[in-house]
Amino acid sequence: MTTQELVAQIHKKKSFLCIGLDVDLNKIPKHILEKEDPIFEFNKAIIDATHHLAVAYKPNIAFYEAYGIKGWESLEKTITYLNENYPEVFTIADAKRGDIGNTSTMYAKAFFEDLEFDSITIAPYMGKDSVEPFLAFENKHTILLALTSNQGAFDFQTKDVEGKELYKQVLEVSKSYENSENLMYVVGATKAEYLSDIRKIIPESFLLVPGVGAQGGNLQEVCKHGLNNQVGLLVNSSRGIIYASDGMDYDKAAANKASELQKQMQEILNTAK
Numbered sequence: 001m002t003t004q005e006l007v008a009q010i011h012k013k014k015s016f017l018c019i020g021l022d023v024d025l026n027k028i029p030k031h032i033l034e035k036e037d038p039i040f041e042f043n044k045a046i047i048d049a050t051h052h053l054a055v056a057y058k059p060n061i062a063f064y065e066a067y068g069i070k071g072w073e074s075l076e077k078t079i080t081y082l083n084e085n086y087p088e089v090f091t092i093a094d095a096k097r098g099d100i101g102n103t104s105t106m107y108a109k110a111f112f113e114d115l116e117f118d119s120i121t122i123a124p125y126m127g128k129d130s131v132e133p134f135l136a137f138e139n140k141h142t143i144l145l146a147l148t149s150n151q152g153a154f155d156f157q158t159k160d161v162e163g164k165e166l167y168k169q170v171l172e173v174s175k176s177y178e179n180s181e182n183l184m185y186v187v188g189a190t191k192a193e194y195l196s197d198i199r200k201i202i203p204e205s206f207l208l209v210p211g212v213g214a215q216g217g218n219l220q221e222v223c224k225h226g227l228n229n230q231v232g233l234l235v236n237s238s239r240g241i242i243y244a245s246d247g248m249d250y251d252k253a254a255a256n257k258a259s260e261l262q263k264q265m266q267e268i269l270n271t272a273k
């Protein structure tokens with residue numbers, strides 16, 4: 001998917017919501033466990049109930065790998081279902097990969113060519129030759145971890161390296177990578193106060209912003225500092241939406257939670273005009 005198609009979808013749905021499909025079999029409604037593929041059944045119901053409110057879906061790959069081959073099959077069925085039924089939505093493999101060049105190429109093939117995700121999250125720590133293999137794929141997006149939502153972000157990412165915080169070095173250096181126009185960045189919603197500085201370095205880039213909902217990030221604060229002239233934000237909530245209820249009404253409850261966020265986003269977009 002091109003960035004222009006993503007922006008068009010945001011304006012059409014008046015939403016920049018990304019729903020995280022982090023399926024934990026201990027948390028989903030008990031009656032779904034009787035199905036042949038409970039993870040896929042759960043995802044399908046959540047997607048069908050929320051696709052008009054969200055512009056992106058983000059399965060975190062750990063939640064599928066944890067269930068072995070069956071989990072991987074559920075992931076394949078989920079991305080195929082999205083691509084066949086809702087081709088307008090942006091899909092993110094939250095895989096946090098990155099390795100030496102030839103290995104990164106294989107990761108890129110797995111997620112972009114085999115599974116046909118639009119994007120993947122990548123750890124920048126191994127540098128240019130670990131990131132560029134992902135950037136080589138046309139109309140695919142590489143989402144680099146810049147400033148993450150967790151407390152551990154302060155261990156390294158905000159540390160001063162040669163007069164500049166490490167996350168700023170990541171932003172600046174990555175701009176020189178070949179095909180850097182295919183880059184997006186992860187910035188945690190819990191780090192909203194850093195967004196003005198981040199926007200000075202990457203004014204045009206899209207940001208994936210996890211941490212609203214269960215982690216306590218504030219949507220208004222994120223938008224105040226992070227919106228750009230093409231919106232430029234995909235704000236993710238996973239547990240706050242998909243586990244809104246563990247009863248028979250789980251899909252409707254998820255849609256209600258998604259709708260609450262979409263309404264706030266619509267208001268923000270109207271005010272920003």
Ligand SMILES: O=c1ccn([C@@H]2O[C@H](COP(=O)(O)O)[C@@H](O)[C@H]2O)c(=O)[nH]1
Pocket residue numbers: 020022060094147148149150186187188210211212213214215236237238239240
């Ligand atoms: O900095 C980061 C990077 C990724 N994540 C992931 O996003 C979701 C958040 O889930 P919630 O349930 O809405 O807290 C999850 O998959 C994380 O691994 C992040 O939280 N922070």
